[in-house]
Amino acid sequence: MKLLFLVADGMGGWPLDELDGKTTMAAANTPNMDMLASKGLLGTCRTVPKGMAPGSDVANMSLLGFDPATYHTGRGPIxxxxxxxxxDPDDLVWRMNLVNISGFTEDGTMYDYSSGHIGTDKSVPLVEKLQAELGNDEFSFYPGIQYRHLLVHKGGAAKMESGLNIRPPHDITDKPIAADVKEFARSPLMDKLMRDAEKVLAGNGTKAVSIWPWGQGRPLILPPFEEKFGMKGAVISAVDLIKGLGNASGMKVIDIEGATGLVDTNYEGKVQAALDFLEHGDFVYVHLEGPDESGHMGSVEDKIKSIERFDSRIVAPLLEKYPLDQASYVITCDHFTPIEIRTHDATPVPFLMTSPRCIASGVTSFTEETADRAGIIIPEGHEFMQWVLDKIG
Structure with a gap:
């Protein structure tokens, strides 16, 4: 029996007046998820442990069955x-955004955490320039995709920089950065790096005017997924976060050409990769970033569109190949990304699960409300994977 985890990042949200009190999830046309909800179990899962920030790093680690309280060291290491x-074990790894700010001053504002969703073709040369001009025995810059890159501080895990509390840039869109500038200033090393980077990036013709290191920690170590759960698994995603969790746990990481992390992504490529892997594998974790990015952008239209495309272009074709008598499904999100706040929220996420052994719920739709009303609660997100496997039998 195959198991498919289909995760629409940030899909959950809050009721909106402009949608007559519906959430974007409830307003979206999702006949395939609604059908699965009627034939399976619904519930909610707390993917973000109490006391931890509601990030995709923590939440997806939980969904894959690893306790963030034990294994999470930071976003950058993943x-x-x-x-x-x-x-090396004592290296400090930062996630580094290319951002658009008014200036790295206490009077500055975070305009855009993604530099206008800068393309990889434009961002990589900028990171390479940073490495050429600022890289040294202590700091190294590594290009990633779009606005998401890495900064490694050699031996930095044992130094004061590991304790700097820098906010994720997507949490402070259109907000002052004074608190973060003051925090960076606690380290003369990081303060100088920020100011030097701003000079290197000046006049490059894009919206990327500064770096923004955050989510720092020691290198990630996870136990093998196959040994823990007895399944040969793969992850499919546009973002390095999911790929990192897959690599660290020994899963197959499948790169998809044209996967962007936005509303317009290669849905068909993700589906085909999942089908190809399931010919010999047991478990796929198909992750779609679009709803989350739409939430950060505050776009109701794009969030609804991304949820509908998730339903029609991910869920539907997988169901056609693997109907309910041949596979078990889990559909969920990692966290809420409500339009109103344009960042993550730790509310327990809705999920649906189907297997031949499930007693049909009989509900007519899959929404935050129907999942909450179902009454099934998974209080520890990292226990959800085993709960699903026990239900499947």
Whole structure:
């Protein structure tokens, strides 16, 4: 029996007046998820442990069955695992956005955490320039995709920089950065790096005017997924975060040409990759970033569109190949990304699960409300994977 985890990042949200009190998830036309909800179990899962920030790093780690309280060291180390960087145990790895700010001053504002969703073809040369001009025995810059890159501080895990509390840039869109500028200033090393980087990036013709290191930590180590759960698995995603979790746990990481992390992505390529892997594998984790990015952008239209495309271009074709008597499905999101706040929220996420052994719920739709009303609650997100396997039998 195959198991498919289909994850629409940030799909959950709050009711909106402009949608007559519906969430974007409830307003979207999702006949395939609604059908699955009627034939399976619904519930909610707390993917973000209490006391931890509601990030995709923590939430997806939970969904894959690994306790963030034990294994999470930071966002940067997970993405470094995606790139297969060779790191020492005492290295400090930062996730590094290219951002658009008014200026790196206490009067500055974070205009855009993604530099206008800068393309990889434009961002990589900028990171390479940063490495050429600022890279040294202590700091190394590594290009990733779009606005998402890495900064490695050699031996930095044992230094004060590991304790800097820098906010994720997507949490402070259109907000002052004074608190973060002051935090960077606690380290003369990081303060100088930020100001030097701003000079290197000046006048490059894009919206990327500054770097923004955050989510720092020691290198990530996870136990093998196959040994833990007895399944040969793969992850399919546009983002390094998911690829890093897959690499670190020994899963197959499948790169999809044309996967962008936005509303317009290669849906068909993701489906085909999942089908190809399932010919010999047991488990696929298909991740779609679009709803989350739409939430960060505050776009109701794009969020609804991305949820509908998830249903019609991910869920539907997989169901056609693997109907309910041949596979079990879990459909969920990692966290809420409500339009109103344009960032993540730790509300327990809705999920649906189907298997031949499930008693049909009989509900007519899959929404935050119907999942909450079902009454099934998974209080510890990292236990959800085993709960699903126990239900499947």
């Amino acid at each position: 993405e470094a695992a995606a790139q297969g960087l060779k790191l």
